[in-house]
Amino acid sequence: MSVHLSETRVVRGACPQDCPDTCAFLYHVEDDKLVEVTGDPDHPMTRGGLCVKLKNFAEHHYNPDRLLYPMKRVGPKGSGMFERISWDAALAEIKTRWTDIIDQYGSQAIMPHGYLGHQGTLNGLTAGDAFFNRLGSSVAEKTYCESGSSTAWIMTVGPTGGLDVESLAHSKYIIVWGMNMLNTNLHAWPFIVEAKAKGAKVVVIDPVRTRTAKQADWHIRIKPGTDGALALGMMNVIIAEGLVDADYVEKYTVGYDQLAARAAEFPPERVSEITGIPVQDILTLAREYATTQPSAIRQGVAVERSPGGGDAIRAITCLPALTGAWRHVGGGTVEMPIWEFPFRFDFMCRPDWIKPGTRVINELDLGAALTGAMPLDPPIKSLFVYNSNPVSQAPNAGQIVAGLMREDLFTVASELFITDTAKYADILLPATMQAEQLDLMVTWGHLYVMLNTPAIAPPGECVPNVELFRRLAGAMGFTDEHWSLSDEEMIRRSYDWDAPAMEGITLEKLKDKGWMRLNVGLPGERAPHAEGNFKTPSGKCEFAASAAAGGNFVVPVWRSGYEGMQPGTPVDAVPNYIPSHENAASEAASRYPLNLVSPKPHAFLNTQYANEPTQQRRQGEQLIVIHPVDAGKRAIEHGSYVRVFNERGAFEARAELSEDVSPGLMMTNVGHWPGLNRSGTAVNSTTSARHCNLGQAGTYCDNLVEVRKV
Ligand SMILES: Nc1nc2c(c(=O)[nH]1)N[C@H]1C(S)=C(S)[C@@H](COP(=O)(O)OP(=O)(O)OC[C@H]3O[C@@H](n4cnc5c(=O)[nH]c(N)nc54)[C@H](O)[C@@H]3O)O[C@H]1N2
Ligand SMILES: Nc1nc2c(c(=O)[nH]1)N[C@H]1C(S)=C(S)[C@@H](COP(=O)(O)OP(=O)(O)OC[C@H]3O[C@@H](n4cnc5c(=O)[nH]c(N)nc54)[C@H](O)[C@@H]3O)O[C@H]1N2
Ligand SMILES: [Mo]
Numbered sequence: 001m002s003v004h005l006s007e008t009r010v011v012r013g014a015c016p017q018d019c020p021d022t023c024a025f026l027y028h029v030e031d032d033k034l035v036e037v038t039g040d041p042d043h044p045m046t047r048g049g050l051c052v053k054l055k056n057f058a059e060h061h062y063n064p065d066r067l068l069y070p071m072k073r074v075g076p077k078g079s080g081m082f083e084r085i086s087w088d089a090a091l092a093e094i095k096t097r098w099t100d101i102i103d104q105y106g107s108q109a110i111m112p113h114g115y116l117g118h119q120g121t122l123n124g125l126t127a128g129d130a131f132f133n134r135l136g137s138s139v140a141e142k143t144y145c146e147s148g149s150s151t152a153w154i155m156t157v158g159p160t161g162g163l164d165v166e167s168l169a170h171s172k173y174i175i176v177w178g179m180n181m182l183n184t185n186l187h188a189w190p191f192i193v194e195a196k197a198k199g200a201k202v203v204v205i206d207p208v209r210t211r212t213a214k215q216a217d218w219h220i221r222i223k224p225g226t227d228g229a230l231a232l233g234m235m236n237v238i239i240a241e242g243l244v245d246a247d248y249v250e251k252y253t254v255g256y257d258q259l260a261a262r263a264a265e266f267p268p269e270r271v272s273e274i275t276g277i278p279v280q281d282i283l284t285l286a287r288e289y290a291t292t293q294p295s296a297i298r299q300g301v302a303v304e305r306s307p308g309g310g311d312a313i314r315a316i317t318c319l320p321a322l323t324g325a326w327r328h329v330g331g332g333t334v335e336m337p338i339w340e341f342p343f344r345f346d347f348m349c350r351p352d353w354i355k356p357g358t359r360v361i362n363e364l365d366l367g368a369a370l371t372g373a374m375p376l377d378p379p380i381k382s383l384f385v386y387n388s389n390p391v392s393q394a395p396n397a398g399q400i401v402a403g404l405m406r407e408d409l410f411t412v413a414s415e416l417f418i419t420d421t422a423k424y425a426d427i428l429l430p431a432t433m434q435a436e437q438l439d440l441m442v443t444w445g446h447l448y449v450m451l452n453t454p455a456i457a458p459p460g461e462c463v464p465n466v467e468l469f470r471r472l473a474g475a476m477g478f479t480d481e482h483w484s485l486s487d488e489e490m491i492r493r494s495y496d497w498d499a500p501a502m503e504g505i506t507l508e509k510l511k512d513k514g515w516m517r518l519n520v521g522l523p524g525e526r527a528p529h530a531e532g533n534f535k536t537p538s539g540k541c542e543f544a545a546s547a548a549a550g551g552n553f554v555v556p557v558w559r560s561g562y563e564g565m566q567p568g569t570p571v572d573a574v575p576n577y578i579p580s581h582e583n584a585a586s587e588a589a590s591r592y593p594l595n596l597v598s599p600k601p602h603a604f605l606n607t608q609y610a611n612e613p614t615q616q617r618r619q620g621e622q623l624i625v626i627h628p629v630d631a632g633k634r635a636i637e638h639g640s641y642v643r644v645f646n647e648r649g650a651f652e653a654r655a656e657l658s659e660d661v662s663p664g665l666m667m668t669n670v671g672h673w674p675g676l677n678r679s680g681t682a683v684n685s686t687t688s689a690r691h692c693n694l695g696q697a698g699t700y701c702d703n704l705v706e707v708r709k710v
Contacts (some may be wrong), residue, residue: 006030011455012040012514015054016115016123016434018145020165020336020445021049021187024515025057026433027455034058034435036092043515044166044523045187045446053605056614061433061456065413065611068460073427077405080423085460087461090427091475096409098135098382098476105378107136111684113363115144117387117416117608120452121348121494121703122487123465128386129349129560131469134478136355139560140379141362141696144393146336146444147558148304148697152313153335154555155545155571155694157321160537161337162331163296164447166523169194170330173292173375175203177316178227179300180210183602188298195330202293205596206302206570207231208625208667209660220285221662224597224701225306225580226275229316230282232577233271235263237286238322244290245324247249253321255544266577274577276662290323294331302599305701308578310694314545315575321541323689326529331708336444340520342499343442349561350482355621360559363388364637364689365450367396370403386431391421392607392674395687395698414468417611420675430462440491447518449502451510466490507519545575554695555701571694578693582704584664590702592646594630594666598683599701601669603687610673622677624653625667626707631657636709641678644668646705649685652678666707670700 013025020347023402024040035367037057041048050057070090075081085093101109112132118124125142132140153162168174168191181189192202196217204216213219222230238244248255268282273284273427289295297319305313317333325331346352361369361376368374383404404411404424413425422428436458441450458464463471466487492507501518501529510516520526532539537546547553556563582588582595603619604610610619612621624644626636636642638657643650644666651667661667674682687700 011453012451012497013434013451013455014441014452014515016118016441016452017053017608018119018121018349020185021045021051021604022441022445022450023054023187024450025452029455030392034061036437040514043448047187047190051186052603052618053609053615054232056612058611060612061435063612065417066429066459067417067430067463068235069430070461072552073426076381077407078424080418082428086160087471090429091267091471093427094412094472095475101381101410105381108135108138108251108359109378109381110135110384111369111380111382112137112384113388113390114140114364114386115142115388117389117441121343121442122439122490123437124387124442125557126345126348126385126560127465128469130353130415130482131473133350133560134473134480135476136358137311137356139354139360139562141360141554141559143362143364143554143558143696144472145700146301146304147554147695148310148692149299149301149335150377150555151553151695152310153317155542155547156314156317157529157541159339160528161520161536162338162448163332163334163400164337164523164526164529165298165334165445167526168192168296168298170524171195171296171558172200173289173293173295174200175211175289175297176216177205177297177299178300178303180212180599181298182211182215184600190446201288207665209663220277220281223274224595224665225308225583226577227303228308228315228575229266229271229274230277231312232263232266232575233268233282234286234289234319235259235315235322236266237283238290239263241287243287244322248324248327251533252529253541253543254538255542255574259318259543262574262576280372280492287638289319289648293325293326294328295323295707296330297333299335302701304692304697305699306698307581307690307693307702309692309697309699311575318541318543318547318575320602321543324343327527329337329525329527331527332529337447337694338442338444340501341443342496342501343426344494344496345456345557345561346547347493351556351561351563354412354562360562361581362691362696363390364395364691364696365405366390366394367399368689370406370409371399381408382410382412384412385421385425385466389419389421389607392682392684393404393418393670394666395650395684395689395700397674397681397684403568412463419607420673429468431468432458432462432464436462440494447520449505449510449518450515453511467554473608545571548696558695578700581690581699582688582702586704588646588704592703592706593664594707595664596644596666596668596683596686596699596703596705598614598668598670598687601671607673610671611676622651622653622682623656623668624707625656625658625661627659627661627663627665628657629663630654634707634709636707640708642707643710644686644705644707646686649681650679651683651685652710653664666705
C-alpha cells in the first residue's frame with residue numbers, strides 16, 4: 001500500500017466581499033483542493049484573523065448548491081425549475097433574444113443590474129459597465145450604498161482618503177457614528193482598543209445599543225435620520241463657546257459665515273427635540289469633541305440611509321475642520337479611503353462608449369421600472385443581473401418580484417447560487433468564487449493594494465465575471481481590443497501604476513507579496529489635511545460647497561462612469577437638516593407607528609453565506625428587536641412570531657424584547673434570504689425606494705411599520 005503524503009501549497013489572496021476590511025488571505029491548498037483559508041498574520045489590518053463570516057470560506061467553495069453550469073428555465077417563472085445547457089446554447093439564446101429586443105425596442109430596453117457581490121477591479125462593481133455601455137443598454141445607476149456619503153464627502157473635502165483608520169490608535173476622542181464596527185469593520189476595532197488603552201474616550205452614536213455601543217465609553221441614542229441636526233447642534237455649541245480653531249478655519253476652509261448662520265438655527269434645545277438626545281449630552285459631546293485632540297470620527301454608511309443622509313454626512317464632515325482636528329495624526333474623519341487609489345475608471349467603465357442621451361435608470365427603482373409604475377419608453381424588456389440580489393437587497397421587493405414575474409421580460413442572472421432573484425431568471429450563468437480567479441481588489445477601509453491570486457481551478461463551467469462579459473461581447477460580435485485583453489492586462493490598465501501613491505508598487509511585487517501599502521504616509525505620521533490640501537475645487541474644506549451650485553450629483557463611479565444628465569435637485573450651499581419622510585408627524589404614522597431600521601447581520605455579508613448552515617446557526621433566524629413597552633401594547637411575548645407590515649409589504653420574524661431599542665423603534669437585520677424565511681419575504685418587502693437627498697442613495701432606515709403577533 002502506498003501512502004500519499006499531500007503537500008500544502010499556500011497562495012496569497014484577498015477577501016472578495018463588500019466590506020471595508022478587505023482582508024489578506026492565505027489559501028491553503030492540498031491536492032488542488034482548498035482546505036483552509038486563513039488571515040495573513042503580517043497584514044496590519046487583517047492581523048491573522050478573519051471574521052465570523054469568512055470562517056468557513058474554504059467549504060463555501062464546495063457548497064453542494066453551487067451553480068456549476070449554465071441553465072435554462074423549464075418551469076414557470078420563479079419555480080426554480082431549470083435544466084443544464086451548454087455555454088454556447090446559453091450565449092446563443094441571449095444573442096437571439098437581445099437582437100430581437102434591440103430590433104423592436106432599441107438597445108435601451110435592456111437593463112443591467114449589478115452591485116457589489118464581488119469587489120474586484122475585474123469582477124466587481126464596474127465589471128459589466130464596459131460591456132453594457134458598448135451594447136447601448138440603459139445606464140444603471142448603482143447606488144445601493146455609499147453614493148450618498150461619497151457625494152457629500154466629495155462636496156466637502158474632495159476625493160481624499162481622509163483619516164487612516166490605523167491612525168485611530170493615536171486618537172484621544174473617537175466617535176463611531178452610525179456604524180456597528182464590531183460587525184461591519186471588525187479589523188478597525190483593535191486600533192480603537194489601542195487608543196482606549198492610552199486613555200481615549202470612545203463614543204458610539206446609534207439608535208440601537210449594538211455590540212459596538214456596549215463596548216463604548218458612551219452610547220448616544222439618536223433617532224434615526226436626525227444625525228444632520230446633531231452635527232449642526234454640535235457646531236452651534238462649538239461656535240457659541242468659542243471652541244472653533246479660528247486659524248484653521250481662516251486658512252483652510254470656505255463658507256464659515258454661512259455655516260455659522262446655519263448652525264445658529266440649531267440650538268441644543270431644538271436639536272434635543274429632533275434627535276431625542278438630552279440637551280446636556282449634546283453640550284458634553286460638542287465640548288469634549290472640540291477640546292480633546294486628536295479627535296476622530298469614523299463615519300458609518302448607515303447615516304446616509306435616510307432622506308437627509310447626504311446633508312448629515314456633509315455636516316459631520318465639516319466638524320474636524322471647524323475644530324482643527326485635521327492638524328493631528330489620528331485627527332479628522334474617514335468616510336472611505338477608496339479615493340486614494342488611482343483606479344482608471346475610464347478604462348474599467350468605458351464611459352466613452354455611452355451614446356449621448358442614453359437614459360439612466362436607478363437600480364433602487366427596479367420594481368417601478370419593471371412594473372411600469374415608472375413610465376419608460378422603451379419599457380425594460382430584458383434584465384441582466386450579476387453581483388446582486390435585488391429581491392433581497394433592494395427596497396420595495398414585492399414590486400420587484402411582480403416585475404420579475406412578467407412573462408415578456410427576458411431575465412439573465414450570473415450567480416454563485418440560485419438566489420431569490422436568480423430563481424426568476426430565464427437563463428442562469430455560473431460564476432467563480434474568489435479562490436478560483438485573479439483580481440486586484442477595490443478596498444474602501446484601508447490603504448493597501450490587494451492582489452488575489454487563483455489557488456484552485458474553477459468547478460464545473462464557472463467563469464469569472466470578466467470572462468462572462470468577454471463571452472457576451474463575443475456573442476454580440478464586438479471586436480474591440482478590450483475583449484481580447486487578458487486578466488492580467490486588464491489589471492495593468494485598471495490602475496495608474498505611475499501615480500505618486502503607487503511609487504514602488506508593481507504587479508510583479510504584488511504577485512509575490514499579495515499586498516502593499518499605498519504611498520500616502522504611514523499611519524503614525526499621516527495627517528493629510530494638517531495644512532488644508534483638500535481635493536475640492538477651492539483646495540479648502542468647503543463648508544459652502546462649490547459643487548452645490550450645480551445641483552445634486554452622483555459620483556460617476558456609481559453611474560457606469562457616466563457624467564451626463566445629473567439630476568438637478570438644488571442643494572443648499574451649506575449643509576442643512578432634512579427630516580425623515582416617514583416620521584411621527586407623517587400621515588402614515590397613525591397606521592404604522594414604529595420606525596424600523598435594518599442594518600447588517602453579524603454572520604452574513606449582505607445575503608452571502610446566509611444559505612450556509614454554519615452561518616445560519618451563528619446568525620439565528622430572522623429576529624425583530626422590539627422594546628418591551630411596544631411589545632406589551634400588542635401582547636407580543638419574547639420569542640413569539642410576529643408579522644411586520646406596512647402598505648408596501650410584510651415579513652415575519654421572531655420577536656426579541658429588549659431595551660437595546662427605544663420605544664417606537666425596531667431593529668431587524670437585512671441579509672436573510674427571503675425564500676428561507678417562514679413568510680418567504682424579508683425586510684425589504686417593507687422598505688421604500690425613495691432616495692436620499694444626495695447621490696440617489698437608498699433610505700432603507702426611513703421605514704414606518706406596524707407589528708402583530710401571528
Ligand atoms: N457582518 C457584516 N459586515 C458587513 C456587511 C454585512 O452584511 N455583514 N456589509 C458591508 C456593507 S455592504 C456595508 S455598506 C457596511 C455597512 O456597515 P455600517 O456602516 O456599520 O452600517 P449598518 O450596518 O447599515 O448600520 C450601522 C449602525 O447604524 C445604525 N443606524 C441606523 N440608522 C441610523 C441613523 O439614522 N443614524 C445613526 N447614527 N445610526 C443609524 C444601526 O442601528 C446600526 O447599528 O458593512 C459592511 N460589512
Ligand atoms: N433594508 C436594507 N437593505 C439594504 C441595506 C440595508 O442596510 N438595509 N444595505 C444596502 C447595501 S449597503 C448594500 S451594499 C446592498 C448589497 O446588495 P448586494 O450587492 O445585492 O448584496 P450581496 O448579497 O453581497 O451580493 C449579491 C449577490 O452577488 C453574488 N455574487 C458574489 N460574487 C459574485 C461573482 O463573482 N459573480 C457574480 N455574478 N455574482 C456574485 C452573490 O452570490 C449574491 O447573491 O444591499 C443594500 N440593501
Ligand atoms: Mo453596502
